Amino acid sequence: MFEYIVRRWLAPWIRQFAFAVLCVSRLTATAQDATTCKGPSSLEQPLASHPSPGAYEALGTWFATQRQFSCATAAFESALALDPNSWQSHYDLGIALLSSGKFSRAAEQLRAASGLKPDSEQILLPLGAALSGLDKQDEAVNVFRSVLKTDPQSVKAIDGLTKALIAEKRYNLAIEELKKAPADEVLQLNLAVAYLNNGNMDEALRIVSEIVKEHPDYAQAQFNLGAVLSRQDRFNEAAQAFQEALRLDPSNDVTQLTYVKTLEVLGQFETAAPIIRDYVRRHPHDFDALYFSGVIEKRTGEQRGSGEDSAPGRGHKSG
Numbered sequence: 001m002f003e004y005i006v007r008r009w010l011a012p013w014i015r016q017f018a019f020a021v022l023c024v025s026r027l028t029a030t031a032q033d034a035t036t037c038k039g040p041s042s043l044e045q046p047l048a049s050h051p052s053p054g055a056y057e058a059l060g061t062w063f064a065t066q067r068q069f070s071c072a073t074a075a076f077e078s079a080l081a082l083d084p085n086s087w088q089s090h091y092d093l094g095i096a097l098l099s100s101g102k103f104s105r106a107a108e109q110l111r112a113a114s115g116l117k118p119d120s121e122q123i124l125l126p127l128g129a130a131l132s133g134l135d136k137q138d139e140a141v142n143v144f145r146s147v148l149k150t151d152p153q154s155v156k157a158i159d160g161l162t163k164a165l166i167a168e169k170r171y172n173l174a175i176e177e178l179k180k181a182p183a184d185e186v187l188q189l190n191l192a193v194a195y196l197n198n199g200n201m202d203e204a205l206r207i208v209s210e211i212v213k214e215h216p217d218y219a220q221a222q223f224n225l226g227a228v229l230s231r232q233d234r235f236n237e238a239a240q241a242f243q244e245a246l247r248l249d250p251s252n253d254v255t256q257l258t259y260v261k262t263l264e265v266l267g268q269f270e271t272a273a274p275i276i277r278d279y280v281r282r283h284p285h286d287f288d289a290l291y292f293s294g295v296i297e298k299r300t301g302e303q304r305g306s307g308e309d310s311a312p313g314r315g316h317k318s319g
Contacts, residue, residue: 088113091117091123201228208225208228256278
């Protein structure tokens, strides 16, 4: 029922690497008060006279497609209250919670679903993601390996497994797993991350550059290219890669903030100013937002006061 969300299973815990630091990419979901949830009349009316697990499931799925995950959670909880032994309701509730970044509750529901429907790859993959989100990497590794026992070529399981290994800093093992993995650009990015954090920047750059060449519209590859270039102090080139990544995925907070940091290194404060203002508008209480906003606004004012068009690039090195 939630197949449309399959690409989001791992999203809350995917580690993006910026300046060689693995960062959690937060999934943004609109918060709703469950008491204000209102679905289409075609789904609400049957519940008024004949509430049933199926009717709540349908309503929950509709809310989820609208990214109203709090409302979806409430609907799936109602379905589960009517049928506590439904693996589907446990699963759907788990996915809604996972999409909201509520890893602990998501893991509980997905474990319950797995108990009712053992060895289901559909359930085990998001369960592994939830465990990794809780930083229970050993447990996540075991879950992903259990999937690979029955489906050795599962790209999603290899992706989850190697991300968990990288999070545990077991880079050599991750590289071994990825070298024998099926051809896939996401797995190749994982390989680049493993090489980068294992100190092999040249190999990381080679892999990411090839991915960007083959998939120029792949925002994550552009971001990772910028990250590798940053590690080599090639900040002008890194800024270009981050700019392209942001063009391809304007809503990515990690990319936006990393681009601002790179522009700050280069002294390109006028370029950074509107970007950080937009970030602050969307994250008014975020520490990094407020800090870099203050830095950029101050330096922009200093540049204008001195008549400079652009401050010298402190990190300017080209390839």
